[in-house]
Amino acid sequence: MGPEDFPTVGDWVLVRLPAHPTDLATIERLVERQTVFVRKAVGRSTSAQLVAANVDWLLLCMALDGNFNLRRLERYLAVAAASGAQAAIVLTKADQSADLAAAKAEVATVAGQTPVIIFDATRPDGLAALEALMQPRLTYALLGSSGVGKSTLINQLTGSTNLATQSVRSSDAHGRHTTTARQLLKLPNGSLVIDTPGMRELGLLEADVDATFADIQALAAQCRFRDCQHQSEPGCAVQAALAAGELTPERFASYQQLKAEQADHQLRGKARENAKIERMFGGKKQMQAKMKAVRQKRK
Template sequence: MKLNEYGVTDTQPIVNGLDLARVIATSHLQYTIVTDQGQFQAQVSGRLANMAIAPEDFPTVGDWVQVRLPGNSSDLAIIERFNERQSVFLRKAAGRRSDAQLVAANVDWVLLTTALDANFNLRRLERYLAVAASSGAQAAIVLTKADKASDLPAQLTEVKQIVKNTPVLVCDATQPDGLTALAEFMQPGLSYAFLGSSGVGKSTLINHLLGSDKIATQAVRNSDAHGRHTTTSRQLIKLPNGSLVIDTPGMRELGLVDADVDATFNDIKELAKNCRFKDCTHQNEPGCAVQAAISAGTLSSERLTSYQRLLAEQNRNTDLRGKARENAKINRMFGGKKQMKAFRKEVQQRKHR
């Protein structure tokens, strides 16, 4: 086993006395890593754990890390530090939590996967594009279950209208050559992350690419075309052609964190430059170029609504995340805001003595 099989480049720094490794699987705070010496189970060092103030400060699948290997192969390797991420895919943690959740790191391509069945949803695709735009990775659209498309040509036209120059790959796992375009797209040595909702067929695609049923799959409910989670942990898998793929759990919700909404809706941003007022809300103002485009039929009102909702969500979550990280720092340093205020008061009193 060699790291050049896992996408290593000469740009990865190495500290004397440590070994370079890549994280290929995570389960809570336990990691599976590969090095030039083989595969090991690992955990982060106490120093790294103490420095972390949020889940995103821990390694994730795809990370390049520097480790201290054990003397005995049955012992745990210790992750002492991890290298700067070239790309990272984040989402807001599920529910009411305001922190970010790491999905994958150091991927070359994010494969945004959506099904062409009854669960086909352009607004969801726009959400995924917004998150991918800020990841640092390139994005491609993978449309699965072409055999269940209600109107394939029309659906393709709708997708291409919103994704612009983003590559679009159509897949049909029921046909012998239904995955040829995807297989030819994936190149040796590059890392790809499949991202999409439960039931869109990510695990099925990976099994076909592997030529085996390594990844478990589950049926989709006929009533609403929704699926259940099949993949419950993240893992990086080497395909027979030498490309690397990260299978991620299906997402019932994808909250925006550090997303690039404006890049995804660049058509609206360009139209807005021609509005009469710089602070136009694109609602009822006179001289609104965005509303004029809607009236002319060149922009859908649904797309504008999607843009406004995602932008508001992004701004809200960014503020909450910033406050959460600041509170975590305060708790780490002082034990809480009350203790911080007491410390500051004591410092001021000492200055005036």
């Protein structure tokens, strides 16, 4: 059993209730997860940690102040594309934007099909667009740097100024949950919000860079060579678009950076797999021999 076999925030489980209501219930089964978020475990480069399960929607939060950064948004979109969850971009602190229309236009250049929602905590109707998106029984998780206004947003969604009192786990009569971090909140409309520190800090582990950069993918399909690296190859459609000003150097650099990180992560994933085989069988050869033996036994 690995860490993925144990329940995490957002999991649905089948429980056996105790005979006495004050006793502990037993988790009998973990319902199969629709989506799962993992992150690198602290200090151990090859193991992953479950962050959250069954997130239906990722709310990618970015503030319209000094925090505004299209490159970070591209990173979030790549993570979202690989997650299996749907994504919406939430631009917070709209009151801080000098030119909201211009900011929206910039976001549109990277957003693709992802809906873009504006949030302004200083206005009484600032939540309207987000509330129109959020549905009962679906689970939402917020992603975004510190200070972009995630807590403020959640406070307004719950209609509360005290997050701690909203925690659905706060009623544990045994007081066994020592963590002070709020984990899963239920909104008045029935939507669920996962808000764990781990979710907020999610790095680029699993990412679908190609899906996020569909424009570059479309260009690459027109390059003369199928394995074009878009550097100095003849007939490179990406370089041509850069030269023509149809693709910004910043966006291309962002694409290359994320591709490199993705490749690096895949390599580490391979290393992780090999380490597991080593641990279980003593090596690849031994594993193959073992599998062959099992197959023959079945015959």
